[in-house]
Amino acid sequence: MRKVVWLFVVVASALAMPAANAQLVIEITRGQENAVPIAVVPFGWESANAAPFDVAQVVAADLQRSGRFAPLDRKDMIDRPTAGDQIRFQDWRYLKSDFIVVGKLTPDGGDRYSAQFELYNVLNGQRLTGQRLTATTGSMRAMSHRIADIIFEQLTGIRGAFSTRIAFVSAEGTPPKQQYTLIVADADGENQQKIANSSEPIMSPAWSPDGQSLAYVSFESKASAIYVQTLRTGERSRVSARAGINGAPSWSPDGSTLALTLSRKDGDVDIYTLKLQSQSLTRMTFDPGIDTEPTWSNDGRKLYFMSDRAGGPQIYEVDVDQPNRATRVTFEGTYNARPRLSPDGKQLAVVHLDRGNFRIAIVDLQSKGVQVLSPGRQDESPSFAPNGATLIYATQDRGRGVLATVSVDGRVQQRLAASTGDVREPVWSPFPSGR
Amino acid sequence: MRAAQLMLIVMSGLALASCKSKPPTLPDASNQPEETSADTGRTTDTDVSGRVDPNEQLKQTAIQAGVIIYFDYDRAEIKPEFVPIVTAHAKYLNTNSANKIRLEGHSDERGSREYNIGLGERRAQAVRRALMLQGVTEAQLTTVSYGEERPAVQGSDESAYAKNRRVELVYGR
Numbered sequence: 337m338r339k340v341v342w343l344f345v346v347v348a349s350a351l352a353m354p355a356a357n358a359q360l361v362i363e364i365t366r367g368q369e370n371a372v373p374i375a376v377v378p379f380g381w382e383s384a385n386a387a388p389f390d391v392a393q394v395v396a397a398d399l400q401r402s403g404r405f406a407p408l409d410r411k412d413m414i415d416r417p418t419a420g421d422q423i424r425f426q427d428w429r430y431l432k433s434d435f436i437v438v439g440k441l442t443p444d445g446g447d448r449y450s451a452q453f454e455l456y457n458v459l460n461g462q463r464l465t466g467q468r469l470t471a472t473t474g475s476m477r478a479m480s481h482r483i484a485d486i487i488f489e490q491l492t493g494i495r496g497a498f499s500t501r502i503a504f505v506s507a508e509g510t511p512p513k514q515q516y517t518l519i520v521a522d523a524d525g526e527n528q529q530k531i532a533n534s535s536e537p538i539m540s541p542a543w544s545p546d547g548q549s550l551a552y553v554s555f556e557s558k559a560s561a562i563y564v565q566t567l568r569t570g571e572r573s574r575v576s577a578r579a580g581i582n583g584a585p586s587w588s589p590d591g592s593t594l595a596l597t598l599s600r601k602d603g604d605v606d607i608y609t610l611k612l613q614s615q616s617l618t619r620m621t622f623d624p625g626i627d628t629e630p631t632w633s634n635d636g637r638k639l640y641f642m643s644d645r646a647g648g649p650q651i652y653e654v655d656v657d658q659p660n661r662a663t664r665v666t667f668e669g670t671y672n673a674r675p676r677l678s679p680d681g682k683q684l685a686v687v688h689l690d691r692g693n694f695r696i697a698i699v700d701l702q703s704k705g706v707q708v709l710s711p712g713r714q715d716e717s718p719s720f721a722p723n724g725a726t727l728i729y730a731t732q733d734r735g736r737g738v739l740a741t742v743s744v745d746g747r748v749q750q751r752l753a754a755s756t757g758d759v760r761e762p763v764w765s766p767f768p769s770g771r
Numbered sequence: 772m773r774a775a776q777l778m779l780i781v782m783s784g785l786a787l788a789s790c791k792s793k794p795p796t797l798p799d800a801s802n803q804p805e806e807t808s809a810d811t812g813r814t815t816d817t818d819v820s821g822r823v824d825p826n827e828q829l830k831q832t833a834i835q836a837g838v839i840i841y842f843d844y845d846r847a848e849i850k851p852e853f854v855p856i857v858t859a860h861a862k863y864l865n866t867n868s869a870n871k872i873r874l875e876g877h878s879d880e881r882g883s884r885e886y887n888i889g890l891g892e893r894r895a896q897a898v899r900r901a902l903m904l905q906g907v908t909e910a911q912l913t914t915v916s917y918g919e920e921r922p923a924v925q926g927s928d929e930s931a932y933a934k935n936r937r938v939e940l941v942y943g944r
Binding site: 510511512514516537539540555558559560579580581583584597599601603605626628629642644649671673674687689694714716717732735760761 | 880888899915925926
């Protein structure tokens with residue numbers, strides 16, 4: 337069954353940074369067969385004026401995008417309860433909803449509002465959770481995502497990732513004249529903000545562990561250089577502009593150090609670590625082959641990376657305290673590249689050559705088993721959602737670069753296409769801080 | 772609203788498709804003005820007395836020999852048919868030791884992006900070494916790899932890939 341959800345980008349200018357124009361359209365290309373039916377009733381609003389925001393619509397869209405829930409269509413709702421004591425459970429059982437969310441929005445004076453919501457099990461009438469959250473007009477959408485997070489966690493046991501963001505690169509125009517833009521958006525594609533823009537390539541964005549900054553590669557000075565930019569202020573510093581390649585930045589879990597790829601003058605492509613405060617550089621690999629795409633273990637003691645030292649690209653690991661002692665991790669297939677560790681540290685997502693197609697695969701670090709997850713021909717740049725339930729990656733659709741997500745069991749697939757140009761290199765932010 | 776959105780997306784898709792169906796044009800020496808005129812600042816081949824400047828002629832010969840070297844998939848060896856290009860540029864650079872050349876390495880779009888940056892670098896280094904073997908000094912050479920980020924042509928077939936796996940020799944950029 338194909339469900340199409342069109343989401344329109346609201347131009348939000350709460351932050352100083354300009355909003356980007358490229359809309360992202362989300363299409364659920366494959367949903368879970370046994371998605372849980374849930375009714376998210378429009379929130380009550382006791383005023384003559386129109387409600388300032390449709391909280392229930394955002395909550396329902398989030399739950400639907402997860403692929404695990406099938407929200408009831410509003411026009412099928414015969415009743416609009418706004419609190420638990422108004423729910424006639426029999427009606428909702430008749431409508432085959434397993435769960436129901438009710439709530440209301442109230443003005444707190446000025447630009448402040450509060451939302452009270454409750455989640456009930458329709459089958460037995462049990463109240464599962466309920467909370468009161470507050471917001472301003474500008475943070476109403478974020479508050480709605482938080483409500484979806486709470487409901488999702490209550491019902492699945494998995495922390496919701498609806499309040500997270502994605503960074504990606506867009507390229508517009510026809511080669512060789514293209515315009516490259518680094519964009520940050522909410523996980524549902526809304527709220528896009530341009531972070532950097534250049535007629536020279538921009539690539540390899542990487543979130544700092546606190547979610548406040550991005551490291552990325554820009555060729556704006558006609559050579560590659562790595563920049564670190566604070567999103568809120570736009571403040572930016574160039575952290576590596578050495579001769580040759582400056583690429584593939586990856587933050588250590590404590591945020592103090594970047595792993596990166598340099599080729600220096602002699603062209604030997606190797607991995608280094610760079611302490612951001614002291615600028616001290618330590619070489620991690622010494623092989624004459626190409627060593628690149630480093631990513632850290634969750635304890636910050638190891639780097640996983642790609643090397644073609646044995647001929648084709650394969651994944652290796654190296655202890656940061658014992659540089660040059662790399663051991664091979666992947667053995668299945670002739671091409672495994674661009675590793676990213678799952679949040680639980682048990683699996684690597686990689687780009688894997690699968691019978692002539694580049695696809696996203698999961699490598700189990702214990703069994704070394706490889707499971708191909710994506711269906712494309714040219715899939716690349718996998719990135720885990722911080723809850724580990726979903727991967728976002730780049731793929732091609734009729735010659736255009738688009739983004740796609742797949743659940744780690746492969747069952748739920750979505751596509752996010754920009755209205756113009758190519759989009760690529762999606763990276764999922766960490767959870768927002770403060771929980 | 773919904774239909775309008777859909778139309779927009781379909782139309783932009785069509786526009787893209789029609790762009791792609793145009794035959795890809797290969798960049799050649801004649802349509803790369805920034806590479807032919809920038810180095811000495813002179814745009815003419817002759818000096819005031821009407822004689823051809825021998826250095827400028829060497830440079831033009833080198834540029835006419837070619838400014839792009841193409842590579843096989845996943846390879847960084849310079850194929851025999853491209854050796855004369857290296858020789859012609861080495862000849863010019865050897866007689867003009869103050870002049871510099873920039874070697875821009877590229878890959879096709881297949882595979883992961885940072886690995887492709889590595890492959891582009893490997894190709895640029897192959898050309899760098901070949902020039903140094905013919906006497907060009909290290910100080911005259913810089914390399915940069917764009918990987919798959921700056922394709923010469925759009926497209927996802929072998930003919931596009933073959934045009935994108937390349938090293939461009941660029942003066943005065």
